[in-house]
Amino acid sequence: MAIEISTPLTDEVVARLKAGDNVRISGILYTARDAAHKRLVALLAEGKELPMDIRGQIVYYVGPTPARPGRAIGSAGPTTSYRMDSYAPVLMEHGLKGMIGKGSRSQDVRDAMVRFKAVYFAAIGGAGALLAKCVKASELVAYEDLGPEAIRKLTVEGFPAVVVNDIYGNDLYEEGVRKYRVS
């Protein structure tokens, strides 16, 4: 049974989520990948304002395909998260509460999630056609020059994801592999 959550995420909601929980997310997701992260972190380093308020928000690591006419978005599944590992802790320090991607995170990122009370969700990689059905609207926020890597504000309903890392230091990938590994 999936847990219904909506953005912005509160500390209370984040505290309730445990690695392995299935969730359905409704509300706002901000898209950002490698190039956008580089710019966001550079702005923070200079003490400048970000193009969006990330406090309590979820960043979705995705670079969608262009929308066909009449559609909100094209194919929109997660990209591999470790490439954002060097940027993620500083965003959490500034209030980011959730990340959606695929694949495992570094120890630094996992430690930052415990410290700053944030969660990491995985969506099904390569299921871009299915996940796109949950995206109801898409609006450009910043960095149009980055093409598929621009920051977009997505309005989603019932977006399916799994909690991989919770604020208690648990990791679904490690637990899952341990359970099914034949040595």
Add this chain to the structure above:
Amino acid sequence: MGCNGLREVHVSDVTAAIKKLCVSANCNVPRETIGALERAVETEESPVGREVLKQILENHRIAREEGVPACQDTGVAMVFVEVGQDVHFVGGDLYAAINEGVRQGYTEGYLRKSLVNDPLFKRVNTGDNTPAMIYVDIVPGTDVKITVAPKGGGAENMSGIAMLAPAAGVEGVKKFVVERVQKAGSNPCPPVVVGVGIGGTFDRVALLAKKALLRPVGSHNPDPAYAKLEEELLAEINKLGIGPQGFGGRTTALAVNIEYAPCHIASMPVAVNLNCHVGPHETVVL
């Protein structure tokens, strides 16, 4: 037919074929892959893994029926062309015609443009997904066989090459391949297809691994010794416990495809190139 028994092929036919293949390959997951995913739903022991496999199958159905790319990473366009040696291309530059097909396919087909012009300093998106990665082989005959295999970055980043000593033998190859897949973990979107190249040289072995991914899931190397190694590697990889999407389970790989080539007496190169569960590729013969 032109003079001297040559067959003339206009490069605009190549452009049109490539355009069509780019769009079609990204929306239509190969039926052999779908079959393997359906069988995995029956055999997977992990309930979470079974649910993931079902959602992947649902995704691939939506992609095919609605003409939406199965994955948002519509990749770099890998283009393999086998040109009959009695073919004469007319009407322009073959490589330019291929890139024009990619440009048209990716811009008019609502595919993602995922290439930057410079890998290190500028990293500016080229805007039309060109240039393609093009490999041309000359073969006997008058056919032109074109394969487009869009290659996503997530699985590609998990590739690896080892220049093993011949003494490493079968066990050395197995150890390297299994360790690569283990290290890749959840990153390449399992269940994966594992392309393995053995032999050749440093450059050639990588191409062998990539070409191995063009073979349908479920096919085997015609050499029985390599076919057996494919089966053994698949069994070992599926003991790793990574499972669908890395959430734990028995279905880490759908297939291991090996291609091999002769090599130097001092060498035994091995390369691993992974495909995700989409693993798109489509072929047409002109």
